[in-house]
Amino acid sequence: MNAIEIKGLKKVFKSRIHKNWIKNIFKPEYNSVEVVKNISFTVQKGESVAFLGPNGAGKTTTTKMMTGLIYPTSGEVSVLGFTPNERKKDFLMRIGLVMGNKSGLNWDLTAMQTFQLYREIYKINSDKFKSRVEELTKLLDVEKHLDKPVRKLSLGERMKLELIGAILHDPEILFLDEPTIGLDIIAKQNIRQFLRKIQKESGITLILTSHDMDDIEEVCDRVLVINQGNLVYDDSINLLKSNYDKDRYVKFIFDKEIALDEFTQYGDIYESNKYEVVYKVIPSEMPKMIAAITQKYNVIDIDIHSTPLEEMIKEIFEGKS
Amino acid sequence: MKLSQFKENIKEKVYIIKTNFKYSFIEDIENFGSDWTSLASTIFYNLTFILFIRVIYAKVNMIAGYTLDEMMVLILVGEITIIIINFWISASTSDLQEMIWSGSLDLILNKPLPTLWYLTFRKFNIYDFVRNGFPPVIMVAFLVNWQNLHFSIINVIIGILICFIGQVVLGNILFVISCFSGFFDKKGVTILADQVIDDLGRRIPVDGYHPVLKSVFLSLLPIGIAMGLATSVILGKFDPYWGLAISLASLFFTLTLKILYWKYCLLNYSSASS
Numbered sequence: 001m002n003a004i005e006i007k008g009l010k011k012v013f014k015s016r017i018h019k020n021w022i023k024n025i026f027k028p029e030y031n032s033v034e035v036v037k038n039i040s041f042t043v044q045k046g047e048s049v050a051f052l053g054p055n056g057a058g059k060t061t062t063t064k065m066m067t068g069l070i071y072p073t074s075g076e077v078s079v080l081g082f083t084p085n086e087r088k089k090d091f092l093m094r095i096g097l098v099m100g101n102k103s104g105l106n107w108d109l110t111a112m113q114t115f116q117l118y119r120e121i122y123k124i125n126s127d128k129f130k131s132r133v134e135e136l137t138k139l140l141d142v143e144k145h146l147d148k149p150v151r152k153l154s155l156g157e158r159m160k161l162e163l164i165g166a167i168l169h170d171p172e173i174l175f176l177d178e179p180t181i182g183l184d185i186i187a188k189q190n191i192r193q194f195l196r197k198i199q200k201e202s203g204i205t206l207i208l209t210s211h212d213m214d215d216i217e218e219v220c221d222r223v224l225v226i227n228q229g230n231l232v233y234d235d236s237i238n239l240l241k242s243n244y245d246k247d248r249y250v251k252f253i254f255d256k257e258i259a260l261d262e263f264t265q266y267g268d269i270y271e272s273n274k275y276e277v278v279y280k281v282i283p284s285e286m287p288k289m290i291a292a293i294t295q296k297y298n299v300i301d302i303d304i305h306s307t308p309l310e311e312m313i314k315e316i317f318e319g320k321s
Numbered sequence: 322m323k324l325s326q327f328k329e330n331i332k333e334k335v336y337i338i339k340t341n342f343k344y345s346f347i348e349d350i351e352n353f354g355s356d357w358t359s360l361a362s363t364i365f366y367n368l369t370f371i372l373f374i375r376v377i378y379a380k381v382n383m384i385a386g387y388t389l390d391e392m393m394v395l396i397l398v399g400e401i402t403i404i405i406i407n408f409w410i411s412a413s414t415s416d417l418q419e420m421i422w423s424g425s426l427d428l429i430l431n432k433p434l435p436t437l438w439y440l441t442f443r444k445f446n447i448y449d450f451v452r453n454g455f456p457p458v459i460m461v462a463f464l465v466n467w468q469n470l471h472f473s474i475i476n477v478i479i480g481i482l483i484c485f486i487g488q489v490v491l492g493n494i495l496f497v498i499s500c501f502s503g504f505f506d507k508k509g510v511t512i513l514a515d516q517v518i519d520d521l522g523r524r525i526p527v528d529g530y531h532p533v534l535k536s537v538f539l540s541l542l543p544i545g546i547a548m549g550l551a552t553s554v555i556l557g558k559f560d561p562y563w564g565l566a567i568s569l570a571s572l573f574f575t576l577t578l579k580i581l582y583w584k585y586c587l588l589n590y591s592s593a594s595s
Contacts, residue, residue, distance in 0.1 A: 013591055064427070064592050067431055068430075068431070069427050069430055069431065069590065069592050070590055070591060070592050071587075071588055071590075087430070087436075089433040090433075092431060092432060092433035092434075093433045095431070097427070097428065097431045099424070099427065099428065102423070102424050102425050102427060102428060103425065103428075104425075104428040106344070106348065108348040108351045109344065109347060109348060109351075113344065113347060117340065117344055120336070120340050121340075121432055121433065121434060122433065149351065
């Protein structure tokens with residue numbers, strides 16, 4: 001059964017061109033920016049879907065239209081059978097929203113006090129509330145932070161509590177906009193594992209927007225790539241990786257300035273500076289290349305990365321697969 | 322709408338006020354130790370102002386048709402207006418623009434709440450109301466020579482009612498201004514709105530503004546109904562029923578404007594970028 005159905009979705013933002021005030025009133029002129037252009041897709045109940053794309057691609061705007069925060073210019077949006085921008089109470093009771101760089105928790109209250117407020121807003125039964133808070137805080141290891149004012153918490157602790165606040169009422173769909181932004185590796189991993197666990201166990205539908213490829217790999221099964229307002233890829237994450245994540249990026253850092261000409265013989269140079277050189281290689285050639293360079297030069301560090309998101313998107317656009 | 326649905330709506334709205342009141346109080350307790358000097362500054366300000374009025378009245382018996390004691394009633398009504406505005410309107414409205422610009426409004430809009438109602442009664446400065454509001458009101462009340470004044474009970478009741486209606490009218494207008502500046506990024510209006518909301522224009526300089534804007538925002542809006550009309554009715558200088566009719570008409574007009582404008586703002590909301 002479909003949780004989300006989007007058909008021909010479009011969003012145009014208009015901004016007024018400032019002239020003198022008389023013209024502004026009687027003959028206003030606008031700049032139009034088409035942020036989302038004719039996007040269509042469906043999401044099944046219980047799916048875990050990622051929106052991927054560079055800044056300004058339209059992924060957050062699409063998410064906001066699905067949550068009813070902004071009105072689409074045209075097209076149809078149906079979430080759990082509701083039209084989101086009507087903002088019906090029954091609809092809002094069944095969704096949750098987490099925004100990585102915005103806080104829903106009150107700065108001067110403790111997280112528990114805000115959760116109590118949510119309990120009242122979502123009319124959660126007192127026993128259920130108690131057991132849910134206990135269960136979720138234990139899972140994310142934040143029991144001891146429940147009674148501290150939010151302003152005294154670290155970003156990681158606050159984010160975990162934000163997440164708990166968003167799912168206290170047991171929503172059917174959870175929208176997450178950059179939930180791990182600015183967090184350290186451990187906090188990121190905790191949140192990813194937590195999301196995966198609740199998605200598997202409770203069957204919640206997850207819609208995740210992120211720049212972080214690791215978030216997407218660990219939490220989602222399906223990926224929608226959006227660029228310049230267009231949906232350019234819609235398939236499983238495994239297929240995306242097998243199709244586009246074929247190269248490795250190997251960075252060598254040297255102890256002294258290098259002569260770049262000497263390094264072209266080892267492979268395709270992706271980027272370089274006085275002390276560093278980055279190669280784009282296929283994984284099977286990597287050991288040979290690392291051995292050759294480390295034998296001849298004094299290497300102080302080696303970094304190996306999978307294909308950056310931007311490269312994958314570029315390849316999707318170039319039609320390589 | 323069915324009667325049961327209507328009752329449910331009313332219950333929910335009362336519940337929101339109750340809940341926000343409770344959490345505002347908890348929040349206020351967190352800041353118990355701060356800003357005690359404002360009490361001293363408010364009392365000092367009021368004493369200076371009253372001294373100034375008395376010096377003027379030493380030379381004349383009447384100003385704009387008001388005797389000294391009548392003027393003191395106007396100051397008292399003004400003081401009550403200010404503390405209620407600080408207690409409710411300012412508390413709920415002053416950071417609305419900031420919420421729109423920062424996108425934290427998103428996290429309210431996605432909750433199953435009657436949003437406009439929730440935002441109107443989002444916060445109450447309870448502690449400020451008790452600490453900074455009451456002492457100056459009591460002080461001014463003691464300085465009025467009540468024996469020199471004659472009141473009709475009807476006039477007083479309707480006058481008080483007009484004073485409260487006037488505050489709601491002012492709240493509606495300031496909400497619209499805040500939305501205007503927040504949703505459509507009009508910073509000039511924002512600064513002016515801040516001055517009106519925060520201090521009813523006491524935090525001047527506002528010399529840079531057009532005289533019409535100055536009159537409307539710093540005189541007419543703040544004192545028009547809540548202070549001026551209410552005091553005139555209380556003192557029997559204006560027909561109470563006409564006064565009530567004017568204030569109710571203003572309430573109807575501004576409330577309709579607020580509701581329609583809020584719908585328009587939501588329709589045009591772009592939500593701050595992530």
